[in-house]
Amino acid sequence: MTQPKLSLFGICKSFPGVRALNEVGLELYSGQVTALIGENGAGKSTLVKILTGIYQPDAGEIKIENKVIEFAGPHAAFEKGITAIHQETVLFDELSVAENIFLGHAPRTRFKTIDWRKMYAAAQELLSDLGAGHIDPEMQLKELGIAQKHLVAVARAMSIDAEIVIMDEPTAALSHKEIEDLFELIELLKRQGKAVLFISHKMYEIYRIADRFTVFRDGEMVGKGLLKDTSQDEIVHMMVGRSVDQIFPKRQANIGKSVLCVSGLGHPTEFEDISFELRQGEILGFYGLVGAGRSEVMQAIFGVTIPNAGSVLLDGKEIRARSPADAIKAGIVYVPEERGQQGVVTDLPIYQNISLPSLHKTSKNGFLRLAQEFALAREFTERIDLRASSFSQNAGTLSGGNQQKVVIAKWLATRPRVIILDEPTKGIDIGSKAAVHEFMGALVSQGLSVIMISSELPEILGMSDRIIVMREGLIVARYDNNDEISAELLIRTAADIQENAA
Amino acid sequence: MSRILKTREIWLALVITVLIIAITLRAPGFARPENLFEIFNNTSILMILALGQMAVIITRSIDLSMASNLALSGMIVALINAAYPQIPVPMLMLLATFCGLVFGAFNGILVWKLGIPAIVVTLGTLTIFRGLIFQIAGGKWVNADKFSEDFVQYTRIDFLGLPLLSWYAIVIAGLFFLLMTRTPLGRSIYAIGVNPVASVYAGIDVGRTTFIAFCISGALAGFSGYLWVSRFVIGSVQVAAGYELTIIAACVIGGVSIAGGIGTVGSALLGALFLGVIGSALPVINISPFWQMAISGAAIIIAVILNARSSRQKGRIILKTGSAK
Numbered sequence A: 001m002t003q004p005k006l007s008l009f010g011i012c013k014s015f016p017g018v019r020a021l022n023e024v025g026l027e028l029y030s031g032q033v034t035a036l037i038g039e040n041g042a043g044k045s046t047l048v049k050i051l052t053g054i055y056q057p058d059a060g061e062i063k064i065e066n067k068v069i070e071f072a073g074p075h076a077a078f079e080k081g082i083t084a085i086h087q088e089t090v091l092f093d094e095l096s097v098a099e100n101i102f103l104g105h106a107p108r109t110r111f112k113t114i115d116w117r118k119m120y121a122a123a124q125e126l127l128s129d130l131g132a133g134h135i136d137p138e139m140q141l142k143e144l145g146i147a148q149k150h151l152v153a154v155a156r157a158m159s160i161d162a163e164i165v166i167m168d169e170p171t172a173a174l175s176h177k178e179i180e181d182l183f184e185l186i187e188l189l190k191r192q193g194k195a196v197l198f199i200s201h202k203m204y205e206i207y208r209i210a211d212r213f214t215v216f217r218d219g220e221m222v223g224k225g226l227l228k229d230t231s232q233d234e235i236v237h238m239m240v241g242r243s244v245d246q247i248f249p250k251r252q253a254n255i256g257k258s259v260l261c262v263s264g265l266g267h268p269t270e271f272e273d274i275s276f277e278l279r280q281g282e283i284l285g286f287y288g289l290v291g292a293g294r295s296e297v298m299q300a301i302f303g304v305t306i307p308n309a310g311s312v313l314l315d316g317k318e319i320r321a322r323s324p325a326d327a328i329k330a331g332i333v334y335v336p337e338e339r340g341q342q343g344v345v346t347d348l349p350i351y352q353n354i355s356l357p358s359l360h361k362t363s364k365n366g367f368l369r370l371a372q373e374f375a376l377a378r379e380f381t382e383r384i385d386l387r388a389s390s391f392s393q394n395a396g397t398l399s400g401g402n403q404q405k406v407v408i409a410k411w412l413a414t415r416p417r418v419i420i421l422d423e424p425t426k427g428i429d430i431g432s433k434a435a436v437h438e439f440m441g442a443l444v445s446q447g448l449s450v451i452m453i454s455s456e457l458p459e460i461l462g463m464s465d466r467i468i469v470m471r472e473g474l475i476v477a478r479y480d481n482n483d484e485i486s487a488e489l490l491i492r493t494a495a496d497i498q499e500n501a502a
Numbered sequence B: 001m002s003r004i005l006k007t008r009e010i011w012l013a014l015v016i017t018v019l020i021i022a023i024t025l026r027a028p029g030f031a032r033p034e035n036l037f038e039i040f041n042n043t044s045i046l047m048i049l050a051l052g053q054m055a056v057i058i059t060r061s062i063d064l065s066m067a068s069n070l071a072l073s074g075m076i077v078a079l080i081n082a083a084y085p086q087i088p089v090p091m092l093m094l095l096a097t098f099c100g101l102v103f104g105a106f107n108g109i110l111v112w113k114l115g116i117p118a119i120v121v122t123l124g125t126l127t128i129f130r131g132l133i134f135q136i137a138g139g140k141w142v143n144a145d146k147f148s149e150d151f152v153q154y155t156r157i158d159f160l161g162l163p164l165l166s167w168y169a170i171v172i173a174g175l176f177f178l179l180m181t182r183t184p185l186g187r188s189i190y191a192i193g194v195n196p197v198a199s200v201y202a203g204i205d206v207g208r209t210t211f212i213a214f215c216i217s218g219a220l221a222g223f224s225g226y227l228w229v230s231r232f233v234i235g236s237v238q239v240a241a242g243y244e245l246t247i248i249a250a251c252v253i254g255g256v257s258i259a260g261g262i263g264t265v266g267s268a269l270l271g272a273l274f275l276g277v278i279g280s281a282l283p284v285i286n287i288s289p290f291w292q293m294a295i296s297g298a299a300i301i302i303a304v305i306l307n308a309r310s311s312r313q314k315g316r317i318i319l320k321t322g323s324a325k
Helices: A045-051 A076-079 A097-102 A116-127 A144-159 A177-190 A203-209 A232-240 A292-301 A324-332 A338-343 A350-360 A370-383 A400-412 A430-445 A457-463 A487-495 B003-027 B033-058 B066-083 B087-112 B118-137 B149-153 B164-182 B184-194 B196-201 B206-232 B244-256 B267-283 B289-324
Strands: A005-016 A020-026 A033-037 A059-064 A067-070 A083-084 A163-169 A195-199 A212-217 A220-226 A258-267 A270-278 A283-287 A308-313 A331-333 A416-424 A451-454 A466-471 A474-480
Touching: A020 A033, A020 A045, A020 A195, A020 A283, A033 A203, A045 A083, A045 A163, A045 A195, A067 A203, A067 B066, A076 A083, A083 A144, A097 A116, A097 A144, A097 A350, A116 A144, A144 A177, A144 A212, A144 A466, A163 A400, A177 A195, A177 A203, A195 A203, A195 B003, A212 A232, A212 B206, A220 B267, A258 A292, A270 A292, A270 A308, A270 A451, A270 A474, A270 B033, A283 A292, A292 A331, A292 A416, A292 A451, A324 A331, A324 A474, A331 A400, A338 A400, A338 B184, A350 A370, A350 A400, A350 A430, A370 A400, A400 A416, A400 A430, A400 A474, A430 A451, A430 A457, A451 A457, A451 B149, A457 A487, A466 A487, A466 B164, B003 B244, B003 B267, B033 B066, B033 B164, B033 B244, B033 B267, B066 B206, B066 B244, B066 B267, B087 B196, B087 B206, B164 B184, B164 B206, B184 B196, B184 B206, B196 B206, B244 B267, B244 B289
Parallel strands: A020 A220, A033 A195, A033 A212, A083 A163, A163 A195, A283 A451, A283 A466, A331 A416, A416 A451
Antiparallel strands: A005 A020, A005 A059, A059 A067, A212 A220, A258 A270, A258 A308, A466 A474
16 A cells, blocks of 8 residues: 555644544545545544644644654645645635735745746646636636636645645535536646545535545544445445434423414525424424525524515514514524624623623613622523623633523523524533533423524434424425434435435 | 723823822922812813713724814804803703714714724714814804803812812713613623624624714713813814824723723723823923823833733633643
8 A cells, every 4th residue: 555645643632622633543645535524513624724734733643754744833834735725715816816826935036026927927837737728817816706716726736836735625615517627627636646635515526536535523533445445325324423422301392383484585695485383392403514504594584684585473473573683572582603703792791691682671761780680690590500600700711611501591581482593512512512402401391492503413313303404595304303314314315415326 | 801901990090190109209299189180170071082982992983083073063162152142051061062962973874874984984074074163163263252251161160179170071980980881882882892793693783882882972072072162262173183192092091992892981081191190290390292292102002012912811811721621
């Protein structure tokens, strides 16, 4: 067997409260494409960030051609010939194509000024080599489409003689034709002996272009090998895992009448024809790949964005939420996915975070009553078992799990009818996860209705009464959750993989 | 956040005290109570303006038009007083406040509804308001002999040993403290400054809250317009020209973060007092007023460095807990 170009051993990386990578390994070979496969949150992007020098691993080593190396920062990785092409290309829109290619290493004249003529000529040559001679190097980058920007990014990689090219979901925003062009380009890179790491959710792309695969699950490496020896079913199996190591609370589903009725909801660019019903005491799970439009639908129901079609009925009455304030008043609350950005106000104390949407209740004659605020904070943090030394502590000093509890307490304090949880346990530790799950069970038994968006299959399968699967802005399947629903089935539906297609 | 600021306020109070002691050593009598009250009185208008500016800065905006707003509102009541001396002065105070409120609301509407950055909007209105003064006054001044006795006295009357001007500042500071710490509006102002996105999700109307902050700063600028004209007994195009930067300087020295979300009533007041003390001390110890500018400039830079350091420290603490896991 040939020597790997780049290899990783025992890489560990932890963030406060969560272990993102646990002793993972990866090998990349010259002239071959290795696919990195895993669910959302399996640790793929953390690994990319380690490879490109943005994060430093806590433990483990990185070897290039059997020499141990360390990346002090992004520039060090760049100098070692590692370059990454991201989903949303990180280039400079206002600069010309040639400047983007040669930024930081532009050819110079005798007087150390940039040799524009030489730079344009070299850029033209690089682009022609990639079969992209039609791109004018003097054009501004913003005039190009995403596929062409990828070409520029690849040209940049070639200009520094990158030996290792990382492609992090490069096809996410491309059309079919553009994807084919990209694959031809990857074939070209292979022929030139580059080692390529290809990250994608889409199984057919992986089988189309990659030679090898490595599967991550929950921050661990669970399998690797040659694609020609492995079936899609086997890979899906590795992604999901056989053992369900999380225990979900048993609860008595006591489902009542319909509470929320969404029909024909549409948005010009994000989703269309979304209809579903939520009943009292029910947990409705929304599953799909990242970018399937689940959060966007919920944000429209919550009034963050305005839908252009359809209606939302709560208890039979139509609500038109023009802003989150309207939705909160009607009794719908939303716990967003980006906890730090959209959920907690990190520089405000815990009690102020909790009272923020309920200020009209805790104030009288236009003045806040701090005693009431503290009482509110105490009541709802006790219910969710929040551990903090003081309510005056800034919310930002809490761990991820406890921050999530603050956000949930904040919404419970508004006494809602419907609570929408967007990836409620993303990035929080196992203990807090279990607490959040238990708490969701408690909520529905008190008559609340819960919509839970989750990309974690065990969570979807373990918690939901019914499951709706979305793909590319549409609802593609609805299931009553019972033992016949398997994780494999959900992944296939969400990613549009035909059964036994391999 | 509040703890850092608390200590910051104590530090600033200490610096001001040390400054007063040091100057007293050079110029005995500087620390006499009458003189200190005089300094306080001289700083009253700046304190009121700094409070308004603070509310706007906390929402991540800035109001560059405050001094022009002050001058325009002041000119309006000066002209009215000169023409109709029989109109009671409290009415004129209300009118000045109302004019300022309208001008502030104009800023706020542009920022809210058209989404123009506050710095651009208020840079525009800064010159517009100045230009209007020239228009309404026909380019003339309103001189001391044109004002009614009451108009001049309503900042000077002695009440419990302090001139009314000082009392206005004290009362407004008290009301502002209640506003910022004890009302839903004050809480919303902090929340949108710290995290506008999370505030939207919590049902706070970010645009409307910013608009109200501009109305507040405008109203205070308008009220200060009357105070200024009454105190210096002159209405002219040049009133408070360039003063907007002094107001912002007071906020920054006090520890109000230009990035928004951070700042207290105490910090704005102390920042203003610091500038007030420097301003009255330097002539006493024979230092040219140009040094005063250099010193306040240095104070701003030191304050910003301290701000940056305190926020960097915060980052380190987070990392420590991270590696402890």
